[in-house]
Amino acid sequence: xxxxxxxxxxxxxxxxxxxxxxxxxxxxxxxxxxxxxxxxxxxxxxxxxxxxxxxxxxxxxxxxxxxxxxxxxxxxxxxxxxxxxxxxxxxxxxxxxxxxxxxxxxxxxxxxxxxxxxxxxxxxxxxxxxxxxxxxxxxxxxxxxxx
Numbered sequence: 001x002x003x004x005x006x007x008x009x010x011x012x013x014x015x016x017x018x019x020x021x022x023x024x025x026x027x028x029x030x031x032x033x034x035x036x037x038x039x040x041x042x043x044x045x046x047x048x049x050x051x052x053x054x055x056x057x058x059x060x061x062x063x064x065x066x067x068x069x070x071x072x073x074x075x076x077x078x079x080x081x082x083x084x085x086x087x088x089x090x091x092x093x094x095x096x097x098x099x100x101x102x103x104x105x106x107x108x109x110x111x112x113x114x115x116x117x118x119x120x121x122x123x124x125x126x127x128x129x130x131x132x133x134x135x136x137x138x139x140x141x142x143x144x145x146x147x
Contacts, residue, residue, distance in 0.1 A: 056136025
């Protein structure tokens with residue numbers, strides 16, 4: 001599709017927008033891995049809707065959680081998104097700061113770059129085992145909406 005659009009004279013940005021709208025991405029995000037690429041390149045001119053389901057945990061001693069993370073524990077300083085729920089699904093686009101996704105969210109407008117997802121946990125093992133003891137996964141749908 002992208003080759004056909006580029007061959008028809010569409011710009012790279014217009015081609016990327018069209019492909020993103022036509023082909024939603026479903027991916028699995030693992031609890032025990034840091035930032036995971038979705039394959040979606042956001043152009044900054046689009047609206048990206050993210051929905052997630054499944055269960056995972058950043059601390060097996062506390063049980064399993066959904067994409068919203070733990071209702072009882074907030075992430076500490078040094079986590080990607082301090083002050084938000086520990087174990088929540090978070091995203092980032094390019095070099096922009098992370099944002100909360102949880103079970104559903106719209107990605108922040110105006111950002112461009114590769115769309116990545118991760119669990120809000122101690123990625124650098126500052127407070128303990130970090131990602132090494134995490135279990136579970138989420139299924140995430142990324143849909144680009146036409147403006």
